[in-house]
Every structure is written in structure tokens, then in C-alpha cells.
Amino acid sequence: MSNQDSKKNRGSLPYSVWPAQALAQLEHEGADTLGITLYELMLRAGQAAYEHSQTHWPEAQSWLILCGHGNNGGDGYVVARLAQAAGKQVTLLACEGKKPLPEEAQSARDAWLEAGGEIHAADASWPEKVDLIIDALLGTGINRAPAEPYATLIQQVNRHAAPVLSIDMPSGLSAATGSASGDVVDATHTLSFIALKPGQITGKARDYIGELNYADLGLSAYLSGETAPMARFDACFLSHWLKPRKPTSHKGNQGRLLVVGGDAGTAGAIRMTSEAALRTGSGLVRVLTHKDNIAPILTARPEIMVDELTDERLSEALKWADVIAIGPGLGQRDWGKKALKSVAESEKPMLWDADALNLLAISAEKRQNRIITPHPGEAARLLGIKTSEIESDRLHAAQALANRYGGVVVLKGAGTIIASEAGEMAFADVGNAGMASGGMGDVLSGIIASLMGQKLALFDAACAGCVAHGAAADAVAAKRGTRGMLATDLFDLLWQFVNPEMNQ
Structure with a gap:
């Protein structure tokens, strides 16, 4: 079946x-x-x-x-x-x-x-x-x-x-x-x-x-x-979170998102995150990345504002942004560590993924303005246990992550769990085996960060983002099957789910 x-x-x-x-x-x-x-x-x-x-x-x-x-x-x-x-x-x-x-x-x-x-x-x-x-x-x-x-x-x-x-x-x-x-x-x-x-x-x-x-x-x-005490969410619930836009909406009030990452050779990760945010409805998306990534990203998606990551530009961009996403392609060199340290000083809503989580596992700190999106391997490093222990009790692991690191946790996998330190817990009852391919997590990060910029509370942004992401993948699978699905394939159908009024 x-x-x-x-x-x-x-x-x-x-x-x-x-x-x-x-x-x-x-x-x-x-x-x-x-x-x-x-x-x-x-x-x-x-x-x-x-x-x-x-x-x-x-x-x-x-x-x-x-x-x-x-x-x-x-x-x-x-x-x-x-x-x-x-x-x-x-x-x-x-x-x-x-x-x-x-x-x-x-x-x-x-x-x-x-x-x-x-x-x-x-x-x-x-x-x-x-x-x-x-x-x-x-x-x-x-x-x-x-x-x-x-x-x-x-x-x-x-x-x-x-x-x-x-x-x-x-x-x-x-x-x-x-x-x-x-x-x-x-x-x-x-x-x-x-x-x-x-x-x-x-x-x-x-x-x-x-x-x-x-x-x-x-x-x-x-x-x-x-x-x-827990909830199950699927695509039918998206209209609860995502209301039609007012006719007078403009790019300035749909969220200014800063995406930081993409060390040398990892333009793909940061590009997918930033494009996913645009496809989800962000008004403006700005990327700070390695200088070698600027031309490839602009060529692939000219709507993204791209510049080299420097101390000066990061300082200015952190003031400009409504929301920050960091981690895709960040790496664990001093280049990435320095950027993460600067981002960590901000009190704006933010999302940490990928190498930002690996660095967080080395130097743990707790905060309430952040969503973290670990897969089971990253979750194991964050908790200092084996991946098998994460998978043996995903609910306990998600709550333990929220208690240790604060904010909201998205524990990815089949039946993704969203948990908060306040005790909220939900399951994204969407998705399929075709999502077992590189880049899916980068796309998810962009979707969630975009919804944060569109004024959804952290827990709601995480839930809605996971559901829209998985539902788009399900729509791709319904058309073409699961084997051979690419993360960027979701972009063609994501609009159906971030505009739920189109399906009513």
C-alpha cells in the first residue's frame, strides 16, 4: 500500500x-x-x-x-x-x-x-x-x-x-x-x-x-x-493559520527575512532556503553568504537579494531583518562560528538549522525567540545521546530538546513532532518517503522562517510550515510517485498550500 x-x-x-x-x-x-x-x-x-x-x-x-x-x-x-x-x-x-x-x-x-x-x-x-x-x-x-x-x-x-x-x-x-x-x-x-x-x-x-x-x-x-494534550495537523488545517491577504498588503509588511549560511561550495542549501521563503510569501529575502555563491544564487533566483557575509554587512542586516534564519550550508569553520555568535546576540525571532545546530550542541544555550529544526541525528548530538534513543521515544526527545534549548523544537522525521517548552505538542500528519532526499530540510527552514516573518507565533509558524511542506511533497508524490523527488520539486506546488483559500 x-x-x-x-x-x-x-x-x-x-x-x-x-x-x-x-x-x-x-x-x-x-x-x-x-x-x-x-x-x-x-x-x-x-x-x-x-x-x-x-x-x-x-x-x-x-x-x-x-x-x-x-x-x-x-x-x-x-x-x-x-x-x-x-x-x-x-x-x-x-x-x-x-x-x-x-x-x-x-x-x-x-x-x-x-x-x-x-x-x-x-x-x-x-x-x-x-x-x-x-x-x-x-x-x-x-x-x-x-x-x-x-x-x-x-x-x-x-x-x-x-x-x-x-x-x-x-x-x-x-x-x-x-x-x-x-x-x-x-x-x-x-x-x-x-x-x-x-x-x-x-x-x-x-x-x-x-x-x-x-x-x-x-x-x-x-x-x-x-x-x-496533543494535536494532529494536516493540510485541512492550513486555513486556520493562513488567512487571505488584505488587498493593501505590500512587501514591507510580509516579512523581511535574513538568511545566513552557505560557506564555499554550499550555494545550493542557502538558495533553497531563501527561495522557499519567497515561495511561501516573504516580502523580502536577503542572503549573506560566501562570495563565491553570489553569482550562482542570483542567476538561479534573481528575486533574492544576495551579498557577501562580512561583519559590517551582518551587523546592518540584523538591524534590517524582522526574522533571521541561520544554518543551511553554514559549516563549522571559524567563518560560520563567528556569524552564529553575532546572530545569537539578536533578540529577534530566529530559526536555527543544520550546522547552526551542530555548533549549538558544542556550546549549548537556551532562548525563547528561536525555533530549532533538528533531524534525529542532530537531535542526538544536541541531547548527547544515540540516534536510536531519539527514535525509540520521539515524544520524550522533542520535549527534552524544548526544555534544554527553549523556544520551539521541530523534530523532523516520519510524523514530525513540534514541541515547546510550555508543553505544547503537535504532529505534522503529512509527508512521504520521497522526502528522503537532500535539501528537504533546507526548504522546510525557509517555509517556517517565512511564516514567522508573516507574524505567526513561533509554535504556529512551525506547525503550519511543517504541514505546508509535507502537503506539497504529498502533492508531488500523487503526481509522480516518491522515488526521484527533489526538494525543489515542492516549489511548483507549494503555492496551493500557502494559499489555502484557493482550495476552498
């Missing part, structure tokens, strides 16, 4: 995201609000999963249902009973545990047996014909590599050709972080109940979730009154 196919249903998803550890409380409070028991809530979950299966795979007659020893397995027992009552051929394999089943799951198991259902051991042979697999093994509770017999079952699922519906989470994928420390079910669809979880959006989520769907189980009214 392509990234584009997996996203086709995401417009119906809520924008709120809840921590995995909050789910039990949401379930209890939601059930109390509705005046129903937790078992009745489980019946709703099973009904939703059954109806989803019927809608998407109506021809499937032979269903294989895999149940774990928890409430996720309880949902599976409900699905099995409903499918059997509808005339489906149901084979149910269950993993037994050392502890008793939770009360609700035991009730669902008893109801399945009372309806004449059979329970086979986890290592039982699979039917020769399987049209649909229901993954109700581990759900949201996993925080380590799946043990046996779960690991073997997951491997069998992934070798089988039948479509797979994972209930709440693909088994083996962490609902809290999106990390995968062992085998994970490669789902065709995932049906999330009650709330979206971080692990469905960031980390390894895109590799395993498939098409993400959502069922509120009747709790939407209850959840609408709660303030979710």
Missing part, C-alpha cells in the same frame, strides 16, 4: 491526540458519562471492528481471528461472535496467559463459547483458506518486544497474503511512542478506538499502520469537552 493510499481516509480522523497512558481513564470516564459498563464499551468496539471488516472486505468468508490475553483479545472475541452469527467461517486462535483475563475480556470469551464458538491454541494449524485476518493480539499495552507465542503469530500474519485489520494498534507497535522493538503486524487497516494515539502517527507508524481509521464508540460528545 502506498503512502497516498494509506492516507486517503485521514480527513475523517480527529485532530486531538491522547497519550497511551490516558486511555484507561478515558474509557472509564467515558463509560460513566454514557451510563454504560466497560463490557458494553467493549461490545461497541467489537461491533465497530466487525462493521469495518464487512464494509471493506465484504467478500471475505473465511475469517482468522487472533486473540491476546487482554482486553484487545476481548474485542476479538466480540468480532468472532458477530462474524459467526453472520454466517462467516471463523477460526479463533487464543494466546493463554498466566493471569486471569480482565473481567470484560472474560465476559466476551464466555459469550463466544456460549454461541458455539471454538477456541484453538496459539500454535494450532491455520485453515487452508483465510480471506481476512483480525489482529486482536496486543493492542495498546505493548512496551517491549513481543514474547512467544505472540512473536511467531505476528510472523505468520506477515507471511500471509490475506488483508489484516489490526484492532487499535498493529500488535508489537508501541501506542505511546510508535517504536518497534521486535516483530510488528504489518496491517492493511488499523481501527483506532476512542482516541488517536501518538504511536499511530509518529515513529514507525507509517511502516505498519496501513490505512488508519477511527471509531469514537459514542464518546465524541465526552471527548469534545476535554482538552487533548
Whole structure:
């Protein structure tokens, strides 16, 4: 399944995201609000999963249902009973545990047996014909590599050709972080109940979730009154941030952006950042760079004001600018270090990327007027840990960066995370594998810096910039696929997303 196919249903998803550890409380409070028991809530979950299966795979007659020893397995027992009552051929394999089943799951198991259902051991042979697999093994509770017999079952699922519906989470994928420390079910669809979880959006989520769907189980009214601690943003949300311009707008009030970087031989990085800013709507973009880069940049994009980076010009430009972006192509020589030191003395809104972050890791300092945009490797250097540690818990890493360096952090990657020291956290639910190419980060820096100059608050500029960037890449992928995508390909379609009124 392509990234584009997996996203086709995401417009119906809520924008709120809840921590995995909050789910039990949401379930209890939601059930109390509705005046129903937790078992009745489980019946709703099973009904939703059954109806989803019927809608998407109506021809499937032979269903294989895999149940774990928890409430996720309880949902599976409900699905099995409903499918059997509808005339489906149901084979149910269950993993037994050392502890008793939770009360609700035991009730669902008893109801399945009372309806004449059979329970086979986890290592039982699979039917020769399987049209649909229901993954109700581990759900949201996993925080380590799946043990046996779960690991073997997951491997069998992934070798089988039948479509797979994972209930709440693909088994083996962490609902809290999106990390995968062992085998994970490669789902065709995932049906999330009650709330979206971080692990469905960031980390390894895109590799395993498939098409993400959502069922509120009747709790939407209850959840609408709660303030979710995290948000999910996509292209549909751009109109919230980017309003049509007033007819009397002029270049002076659309932001004067200073971009600093581009040591010898790195004209491309600084050019992409500065052009991305113009394409996003900056009124004026001024570049200070190595003298060898001036002619190539002007030849490629004459609308950019380019000059050699000197102490005198930098001092004057810092007074002129509304916003400063530094880092693309900056290098780590004394030339770049000196420029960064001067920029750091300014109190104007600024964005640091690339080598500015590598230099920041050497000499850490905290400030509130800055956005930093590290990829996982840069984030690891900024926190003094391994890249694998960043990827194992991207939410914690993003918040740790915000706490250490202040301002706003954009932790790039699949399911980019935007976090602030104040505790705001959001996911940019856009983008695709075609963005795994050089220059994408330079373009993102220009987009975000441009929106800062257009008077968006730092957190909003970071969110809107990440969404516009990823949405433009998705539009490119929809036309031409992901392989071979260039960072500058985004320029042809970026206008659609920074002018959201054109799509209304």
C-alpha cells in the first residue's frame, strides 16, 4: 500500500491526540458519562471492528481471528461472535496467559463459547483458506518486544497474503511512542478506538499502520469537552493559520527575512532556503553568504537579494531583518562560528538549522525567540545521546530538546513532532518517503522562517510550515510517485498550500 493510499481516509480522523497512558481513564470516564459498563464499551468496539471488516472486505468468508490475553483479545472475541452469527467461517486462535483475563475480556470469551464458538491454541494449524485476518493480539499495552507465542503469530500474519485489520494498534507497535522493538503486524487497516494515539502517527507508524481509521464508540460528545494534550495537523488545517491577504498588503509588511549560511561550495542549501521563503510569501529575502555563491544564487533566483557575509554587512542586516534564519550550508569553520555568535546576540525571532545546530550542541544555550529544526541525528548530538534513543521515544526527545534549548523544537522525521517548552505538542500528519532526499530540510527552514516573518507565533509558524511542506511533497508524490523527488520539486506546488483559500 502506498503512502497516498494509506492516507486517503485521514480527513475523517480527529485532530486531538491522547497519550497511551490516558486511555484507561478515558474509557472509564467515558463509560460513566454514557451510563454504560466497560463490557458494553467493549461490545461497541467489537461491533465497530466487525462493521469495518464487512464494509471493506465484504467478500471475505473465511475469517482468522487472533486473540491476546487482554482486553484487545476481548474485542476479538466480540468480532468472532458477530462474524459467526453472520454466517462467516471463523477460526479463533487464543494466546493463554498466566493471569486471569480482565473481567470484560472474560465476559466476551464466555459469550463466544456460549454461541458455539471454538477456541484453538496459539500454535494450532491455520485453515487452508483465510480471506481476512483480525489482529486482536496486543493492542495498546505493548512496551517491549513481543514474547512467544505472540512473536511467531505476528510472523505468520506477515507471511500471509490475506488483508489484516489490526484492532487499535498493529500488535508489537508501541501506542505511546510508535517504536518497534521486535516483530510488528504489518496491517492493511488499523481501527483506532476512542482516541488517536501518538504511536499511530509518529515513529514507525507509517511502516505498519496501513490505512488508519477511527471509531469514537459514542464518546465524541465526552471527548469534545476535554482538552487533548496533543494535536494532529494536516493540510485541512492550513486555513486556520493562513488567512487571505488584505488587498493593501505590500512587501514591507510580509516579512523581511535574513538568511545566513552557505560557506564555499554550499550555494545550493542557502538558495533553497531563501527561495522557499519567497515561495511561501516573504516580502523580502536577503542572503549573506560566501562570495563565491553570489553569482550562482542570483542567476538561479534573481528575486533574492544576495551579498557577501562580512561583519559590517551582518551587523546592518540584523538591524534590517524582522526574522533571521541561520544554518543551511553554514559549516563549522571559524567563518560560520563567528556569524552564529553575532546572530545569537539578536533578540529577534530566529530559526536555527543544520550546522547552526551542530555548533549549538558544542556550546549549548537556551532562548525563547528561536525555533530549532533538528533531524534525529542532530537531535542526538544536541541531547548527547544515540540516534536510536531519539527514535525509540520521539515524544520524550522533542520535549527534552524544548526544555534544554527553549523556544520551539521541530523534530523532523516520519510524523514530525513540534514541541515547546510550555508543553505544547503537535504532529505534522503529512509527508512521504520521497522526502528522503537532500535539501528537504533546507526548504522546510525557509517555509517556517517565512511564516514567522508573516507574524505567526513561533509554535504556529512551525506547525503550519511543517504541514505546508509535507502537503506539497504529498502533492508531488500523487503526481509522480516518491522515488526521484527533489526538494525543489515542492516549489511548483507549494503555492496551493500557502494559499489555502484557493482550495476552498
